[in-house]
Amino acid sequence: MRDPLSSTIKTIQPSGIRKFFDIVSEMKDAISLGVGEPDFDTPWHIRDEGIYSLEKGRTFYTSNAGLKELKIEIAKYLDRRYGMTYDYNKEIMVTVGGSEAIDIALRAMLDAGDEVIIPQPSYVSYVPCTVLAGGTPVIVELKEENDFRLTAEELEAVITPKTKILIMPFPNNPTGAIMEKADLEAIVQVVKEHDLFVISDEIYSELTYVDKHVSIASFPGMKERTVLINGFSKAYAMTGWRLGYACAPETILKQMLKIHQFAIMCAPTTSQYAAVEAMKNGDEDVAQMREEYNGRRRYVLHRFKEMGLKCFEPFGAFYAFPSIKEFGMNSDEFATKLLNSKKIAVVPGTAFGECGEGFLRISYAYSLDDLKEALGRIEEFVTELRAGMDNK
Incomplete structure (x- = not known):
């Protein structure tokens, strides 16, 4: 039987974002900082309008x-x-x-x-x-x-x-x-x-x-x-x-x-x-969520600074992009070891292009409690990596 697939589609790789998300969904006690999705519920007045439209048969x-x-x-x-x-x-x-x-x-x-x-x-x-x-x-x-x-x-x-x-x-x-x-x-x-x-x-x-x-x-x-x-x-x-x-x-x-x-x-x-x-x-809802994200952004950057992880200051979206070049491993390897060792999922920078090598994408669209726990585990991980490098 001849190949049913387009030669073009076969050259395209699946999204690198979902790989770690799919793994962490099956892992007990794991925390994902990988998916770019707000942790807020849609504001109630917006949901209510959607419900009303259904009730009216629209x-x-x-x-x-x-x-x-x-x-x-x-x-x-x-x-x-x-x-x-x-x-x-x-x-x-x-x-x-x-x-x-x-x-x-x-x-x-x-x-x-x-x-x-x-x-x-x-x-x-x-x-x-x-x-x-x-x-x-x-x-x-x-x-x-x-x-x-x-x-x-x-x-x-x-x-x-x-x-x-x-x-x-x-x-x-x-x-x-x-x-x-x-x-x-x-x-x-x-x-x-x-x-x-x-x-x-x-x-x-x-x-x-x-x-x-x-x-x-x-x-x-x-x-x-x-x-x-x-x-x-x-x-x-x-x-x-x-x-x-x-x-x-x-x-x-x-x-x-x-x-x-x-x-x-x-x-x-x-x-x-x-x-x-x-x-x-919805303007007020947006402003409130933006303020919450901004607080999380500042917290994440502060914690990276405390653990000595280099990260330029992002002024938009809800992501940080820290460098992990000091550890001598590629982004995929680092993310995999972090997940297996500390049950924290992040996205390798290479999911967003080859020039993302040496970086990780970490989303702060998560609760402050989750961020505190996750960043604590990341600090443990990088501390252990540095200790291992010093002992070589």
């Missing part, structure tokens, strides 16, 4: 692009929070999480051989989605000495005549790095000079701990070049509701919508009604 398809009411509230939110103006009817669509938006944006914009610049370490979907869309990933290695920010010089160095799209993954998963206004100004100049388009993944925009998040789409002349992607999973603790959105020029959004129509039809109706409530009345 269980039918919505329009392909999403509920009109939700798109209007998304437009209001973007104006209120970031001073950006979008036409809800022509420039906004609702998707099944931010991940679908990434996929269909790439498929709508790429021809075979078009190059997509992807800064790494970064979220695991960008490379496989680029490959599946027929594009060619071009990796820019973000550097610790630059606080894992993308510089104009790094971007300029990899642009070729085939370059079409730059992915901007900030605030960043896994590093927690952010791009401030001055950083973005330099990038905007390069993007315009080379006539590029941008896919800006801003799913962690509300989880920024210095000043306020700045979107690259807010710069003059950039809205026309940018697909802005966001969603409800991280800021509103709505991961399981599977709801995101994309904002883009009408010419791009029309084509994204065609793919969405044939592959998805529409995002979950119940989730969309709940999201209307989140957009209208």
